[in-house]
Amino acid sequence: xxxxxxxxxxxxxxxxxxxxxxxxxxxxxxxxxxxxxxxxxxxxxxxxxxxxxxxxxxxxxxxxxxxxxxxxxxxxxxxxxxxxxxxxxxxxxxxxxxxxxxxxxxxxxxxxxxxxxxxxxxxxxxxxxxxxxxxxxxxxxxxxxxxxxxxxxxxxxxxxxxxxxxxxxxxxxxxxxxxxxxxxxxxxxxxxxxxxxxxxxxxxxxxxxxxxxxxxxxxxxxxxxxxxxxxxxxxxxxxxxxxxxxxxxxxxxxxxxxxxxxxxxxxxxxxxxxxxxxxxxxxxxxxxxxxxxxxxxxx
Amino acid sequence: xxxxxxxxxxxxxxxxxxxxxxxxxxxxxxxxxxxxxxxxxxxxxxxxxxxxxxxxxxxxxxxxxxxxxxxxxxxxxxxxxxxxxxxxxxxxxxxxxxxxxxxxxxxxxxxxxxxxxxxxxxxxxxxxxxxxxxxxxxxxxxxxxxxxxxxxxxxxxxxxxxxxxxxxxxxxxxxxxxxxxxxxxxxxxxxxxxxxxxxxxxxxxxxxxxxxxxxxxxxxxxxxxxxxxxxxxxxxxxxxxxxxxxxxxxxxxxxxxxxxxxxxxxxxxxxxxxxxxxxxxxxxxxxxxxxxxxxxxxxxxxxxx
Numbered sequence: 010x011x012x013x014x015x016x017x018x019x020x021x022x023x024x025x026x027x028x029x030x031x032x033x034x035x036x037x038x039x040x041x042x043x044x045x046x047x048x049x050x051x052x053x054x055x056x057x058x059x060x061x062x063x064x065x066x067x068x069x070x071x072x073x074x075x076x077x078x079x080x081x082x083x084x085x086x087x088x089x090x091x092x093x094x095x096x097x098x099x100x101x102x103x104x105x106x107x108x109x110x111x112x113x114x115x116x117x118x119x120x121x122x123x124x125x126x127x128x129x130x131x132x133x134x135x136x137x138x139x140x141x142x143x144x145x146x147x148x149x150x151x152x153x154x155x156x157x158x159x160x161x162x163x164x165x166x167x168x169x170x171x172x173x174x175x176x177x178x179x180x181x182x183x184x185x186x187x188x189x190x191x192x193x194x195x196x197x198x199x200x201x202x203x204x205x206x207x208x209x210x211x212x213x214x215x216x217x218x219x220x221x222x223x224x225x226x227x228x229x230x231x232x233x234x235x236x237x238x239x240x241x242x243x244x245x246x247x248x249x250x251x252x253x254x255x256x257x258x259x260x261x262x263x264x265x266x267x268x269x270x271x272x273x274x275x276x277x278x279x280x281x282x283x284x285x286x287x288x289x290x291x292x293x294x295x296x297x298x299x300x301x302x303x304x305x306x307x308x
Numbered sequence: 309x310x311x312x313x314x315x316x317x318x319x320x321x322x323x324x325x326x327x328x329x330x331x332x333x334x335x336x337x338x339x340x341x342x343x344x345x346x347x348x349x350x351x352x353x354x355x356x357x358x359x360x361x362x363x364x365x366x367x368x369x370x371x372x373x374x375x376x377x378x379x380x381x382x383x384x385x386x387x388x389x390x391x392x393x394x395x396x397x398x399x400x401x402x403x404x405x406x407x408x409x410x411x412x413x414x415x416x417x418x419x420x421x422x423x424x425x426x427x428x429x430x431x432x433x434x435x436x437x438x439x440x441x442x443x444x445x446x447x448x449x450x451x452x453x454x455x456x457x458x459x460x461x462x463x464x465x466x467x468x469x470x471x472x473x474x475x476x477x478x479x480x481x482x483x484x485x486x487x488x489x490x491x492x493x494x495x496x497x498x499x500x501x502x503x504x505x506x507x508x509x510x511x512x513x514x515x516x517x518x519x520x521x522x523x524x525x526x527x528x529x530x531x532x533x534x535x536x537x538x539x540x541x542x543x544x545x546x547x548x549x550x551x552x553x554x555x556x557x558x559x560x561x562x563x564x565x566x567x568x569x570x571x572x573x574x575x576x577x578x579x580x581x582x583x584x585x586x587x588x589x590x591x592x593x594x595x596x597x598x599x600x601x602x603x604x605x606x607x608x609x610x611x612x613x
Contacts, residue, residue, distance in 0.1 A: 062358065062360045063360060063370065064402075070504055072374075246533070249532055
């Protein structure tokens with residue numbers, strides 16, 4: 010059985026911060042955090058796909074690549090050794106929507122691909138500004154992106170991106186897809202909760218992943234991965250994951266910043282498009298409440 | 309059957325290879341045969357396997373979804389059997405790329421994921437993974453007058469005195485539409501390499517069957533806030549590491565126990581030419597600056613007068 014756990018999220022939802030927290034759990038007292046050596050693999054990375062298949066992904070269609078992705082993700086974990094006498098959990102980041110390949114298999118190989126997923130969700134009104142900075146687009150365009158069924162990452166108009174195509178779809182559908190799939194267990198982490206009570210939320214998520222951590226480890230990780238410290242590190246050494254068009258990766262990191270960043274119209278458009286799922290996750294709506302009796306993903 | 313000269317080897321092929329320049333003469337006993345034939349879906353008792361491939365003894369099976377299965381036998385023969393809707397042009401694309409690269413691994417020849425151009429009679433190689441900018445560098449240098457030798461695959465051979473050499477293939481460069489437009493090469497674009505892929509064949513093609521001593525090998529790196537642009541020579545240990553990492557298929561170097569072969573190539577290249585890290589911004593607007601930097605480097609190292 011695989012010991013992999015997906016760190017799944019829509020982009021700009023705190024996945025990288027969470028990866029840094031997990032990375033910091035393994036640092037010893039006195040170690041310094043190098044944000045450019047996080048070591049969490051990413052499911053959509055192009056190089057491991059090419060290494061495993063021996064094929065040039067740049068001359069393959071999206072359908073051909075996706076038909077092979079379950080074969081990549083179902084491979085046994087590399088030998089990670091043991092952690093406190095238990096097999097180490099392998100955390101792998103993914104922004105992919107939970108979807109099926111053209112052959113009808115789960116893209117991420119279902120229960121053969123991972124034993125569970127930690128799904129990180131952030132208020133889509135806050136995702137808007139972060140995404141606008143990341144993609145160097147306007148907030149209006151970011152609002153449209155969040156509601157676009159064809160939205161994807163790993164798509165470039167100039168040359169070959171370092172990641173394979175990652176279908177995202179609409180924000181609501183992305184969240185619903187992960188919550189509604191029945192292949193693997195899901196543990197939901199709200200970005201806002203992680204920010205409010207980092208230690209507690211991190212400890213619960215690690216317990217879900219089968220990873221035992223001490224109070225001291227968690228305390229140290231929370232201190233090292235403090236948002237202000239990460240901003241200072243990025244300013245000093247740069248961050249390799251900062252998008253080429255973006256100025257900074259660790260931008261503001263505040264919950265509720267949308268209140269002074271979005272126009273009323275942008276806020277309303279997001280809430281109109283995603284109100285039901287926002288309510289499900291527990292985000293207060295400023296405009297009319299969502300229509301009743303809607304389940305996950307019915308939009 | 310058509311005959312080609314690829315990586316210093318004579319190839320006879322039943323499969324048309326439109327992106328390669330055919331030889332005008334036939335060869336009585338080519339080094340490699342490419343022919344259509346029955347290819348199994350799996351091999352009995354494979355010693356190693358991956359999602360698309362299996363190795364059993366001197367047989368190597370590669371499955372390219374939607375295109376064809378290829379069976380490579382002892383580095384001498386390639387059998388291909390198309391899948392249902394497999395197009396001959398797609399088969400040719402994979403046959404001259406990954407299949408040929410694996411064949412060179414099977415023949416125990418050091419082969420790098422690199423493009424190469426001719427600088428004053430010596431081969432200058434640019435190594436990197438898919439998307440690193442190998443073909444863009446070769447195209448930009450081609451436009452500056454340095455003719456193309458190889459695209460994507462460069463075999464490392466030795467001449468009679470042990471000097472590392474590479475061979476030109478008569479191969480067409482493949483370039484993204486955006487790269488061609490930015491480099492002012494829109495007029496040189498031919499057909500797309502496959503339906504639905506915005507990568508095109510580019511003219512002019514490289515020469516056929518030239519053997520040139522290697523003048524320099526550059527590892528392509530991208531400048532980042534923490535990594536400044538520039539050219540730095542790698543010491544032998546780092547050069548060896550970089551050469552192995554930039555083998556055409558690094559996984560096969562390990563699977564086929566070929567590390568010593570690449571170490572020797574790395575040492576020979578370091579001694580006779582030099583292995584360098586070329587760190588630059590991947591920005592088409594800076595390309596002439598990068599070409600200028602390279603020319604300066606070649607003058608310092610005697611590749612250019």
